Amino acid sequence: MRAVVFDLDGVLVDSEQQWDEVRRSVVAEHGGTWQDEATRALQGMSTPEWSAYLVEELGTALTPDEVAEKVVGEMGRRYSEGPPVLPGAVEAVRSVAEHFPVAIASSSPPTLIEHLLEATGLTEHVPVVVSSEQVAAGKPAPDVYLEAASRLDVPPGECAAVEDSDSGLRAALAAGMTVYAVPNPHYPPDEQVVARASVVLDRIGDLPAALGL
Missing domain, CATH: 3.40.50.1000 (HAD superfamily/HAD-like)
Incomplete structure (x- = not known):
């Protein structure tokens, strides 16, 4: 090796729980519906992949770019308080x-x-x-x-x-x-x-x- x-x-x-919490919040705030399988499905996805999933699979009424901006922005705010x-x-x-x-x-x-x-x-x-x-x-x-x-x-x-x-x-x-x-x-x-x-x-x-x- x-x-x-x-x-x-x-x-x-x-941070996995924080990612899940923030994504759930964005979905709920913008007209989507969280599904039981979503948490595991999202793990490992890239930002373009999971932001599209939140829109296309969970019905979030934003564009993928807007979803990514909101989720990553909130995660950045939380990290700024101490990762x-x-x-x-x-x-x-x-x-x-x-x-x-x-x-x-x-x-x-x-x-x-x-x-x-x-x-x-x-x-x-x-x-x-x-x-x-x-x-x-x-x-x-x-x-x-x-x-x-x-x-x-x-x-x-x-x-x-x-x-x-x-x-x-x-x-x-x-x-x-x-x-x-x-x-x-x-x-x-x-x-x-x-x-x-x-x-x-x-x-x-x-x-x-x-x-x-």
């Missing part, structure tokens, strides 16, 4: 970055990723950041992981991926990476998908030891 690629939401920040960083996440990234090149491959828009890195002092430790907005398809497609590996100049098969969600795990597996699963307790991924991970961790703080650091 020559590099480590981290997901963001659910791995480094406890919900998971315990041990910053220390884990710093520890790993002392030994391996590190990247983030996330479904979050670039502005939120950059804000998190700045707020946590991790910018200098993470030289490669890829948002699914910058590739053809969001997770569970492998595109964002393949792009991260390409920018690191490391073959995907020589990268470890750290993921928490069903769609994220599927994306990392499809990219051919060695997968370290940290299952999201709020939205547990499919057990059969988790079983395909090489290592399953209880918390992100356990990652350095799992990597033998």
Whole structure:
């Protein structure tokens, strides 16, 4: 293994519930109807994908661009008050970055990723950041992981991926990476998908030891 690629939401920040809450609010305020399957369907989608879903599938009476502006704007406001960083996440990234090149491959828009890195002092430790907005398809497609590996100049098969969600795990597996699963307790991924991970961790703080650091 020559590099480590981290997901963001659910791995480094406890934000999946906030994304869900904000999207539900925008849908409700603009004439849409939330559906039970929407939360899991949206996980891993890029901003263009989930904003279109809120309009086309849930009936939100806005354009996809307007939906994205409202949701990302509210998430940015919440992050400005202090991103919900998971315990041990910053220390884990710093520890790993002392030994391996590190990247983030996330479904979050670039502005939120950059804000998190700045707020946590991790910018200098993470030289490669890829948002699914910058590739053809969001997770569970492998595109964002393949792009991260390409920018690191490391073959995907020589990268470890750290993921928490069903769609994220599927994306990392499809990219051919060695997968370290940290299952999201709020939205547990499919057990059969988790079983395909090489290592399953209880918390992100356990990652350095799992990597033998």
